[in-house]
Amino acid sequence: MRKIAVLVVAMVWLAAACATDSSNGASGTADTASITTIDPASTTTVDPAPTTTGSEAVGTSEPVPRTITVIEVYDHDSAYTQGLEWIDAGRWNGHLLESAGQYGESRLRIWDPLGAPDGPPASLVETELSDDLFAEGATVVGDRVWQLTWLAGRAFVYDLDTLEPVDEFDYESEGWGLCLLDDVLVRSDGTDRLWFHRPDDFEVVATVQVTAEGRPVEAINELECVPGAESEASRRSADDRIWANIYQSNSIIAIDPESGAVTDMVDASALVPPGFEGDTDRVLNGIAYQPDTGRFWLTGKRWPVLYEVEID
Numbered sequence: 001m002r003k004i005a006v007l008v009v010a011m012v013w014l015a016a017a018c019a020t021d022s023s024n025g026a027s028g029t030a031d032t033a034s035i036t037t038i039d040p041a042s043t044t045t046v047d048p049a050p051t052t053t054g055s056e057a058v059g060t061s062e063p064v065p066r067t068i069t070v071i072e073v074y075d076h077d078s079a080y081t082q083g084l085e086w087i088d089a090g091r092w093n094g095h096l097l098e099s100a101g102q103y104g105e106s107r108l109r110i111w112d113p114l115g116a117p118d119g120p121p122a123s124l125v126e127t128e129l130s131d132d133l134f135a136e137g138a139t140v141v142g143d144r145v146w147q148l149t150w151l152a153g154r155a156f157v158y159d160l161d162t163l164e165p166v167d168e169f170d171y172e173s174e175g176w177g178l179c180l181l182d183d184v185l186v187r188s189d190g191t192d193r194l195w196f197h198r199p200d201d202f203e204v205v206a207t208v209q210v211t212a213e214g215r216p217v218e219a220i221n222e223l224e225c226v227p228g229a230e231s232e233a234s235r236r237s238a239d240d241r242i243w244a245n246i247y248q249s250n251s252i253i254a255i256d257p258e259s260g261a262v263t264d265m266v267d268a269s270a271l272v273p274p275g276f277e278g279d280t281d282r283v284l285n286g287i288a289y290q291p292d293t294g295r296f297w298l299t300g301k302r303w304p305v306l307y308e309v310e311i312d
């Protein structure tokens, strides 16, 4: 077992993570976060950049630096990881769900990181996508799995036991990360915006702009929803957080889903495999939270390793 203490480099990431302006930010100013609630019963078309409704700057507090401690290192393979999640119920309890991207390589699979300690992961069940689709984030919702595609605007729903496709929904904007927070699906689209969807029909119910110290944080990528201590199926907790990779950086952030404010940040630079630094196709991407241990599983695009870590 290898243990590596990773000290956080204070705030260096922030200059890169925080854009000076927002590429889709017609909705707001640099010091104003937007939370837009959309009534699904009265709305069929959703503006991809809803109008800012708030006037009070939020997310102005400095994010708390957090530290990663590696508990164990496991083998991974050359999968272009776009989504990673720990399954904690049902037939695949204690296994990893992984969505891998790229045209001609896209797939969804379930595997056991503990089952093959000396070799690359062998899928216990796997579904390939057609060559014209680029898979993105994925998450478990009850006995179903939801999976996004990058540009196609198509979300696929699978049976969790078999990964057989059972349904499909359309959405606006791009598909990047996906996770389930209490009873709402959260989607990123590569900008500073998070979209909240009803899981029964993928209707958009709200959006929020991600900000750090009052400034937009662009390129939000893979997501991991971590319910707070008091969270219940249909009730939010003040401690609910959405953890996220920032594309082409080694930073991981925690986001308050209500305000969009970044509350915590981690520099994971020390986890990047040798030779991968600066390679935009081999960046950190993949966050899974294991509820019974409170630990995270981290990997990246084409990374040969998968880390089990504690974030303190």
Ligand SMILES: [Ca+2]
Binding pocket: 083, 084, 085, 178, 179, 222, 223, 224, 225, 286, 287, 288
């Ligand atoms: Ca995830």
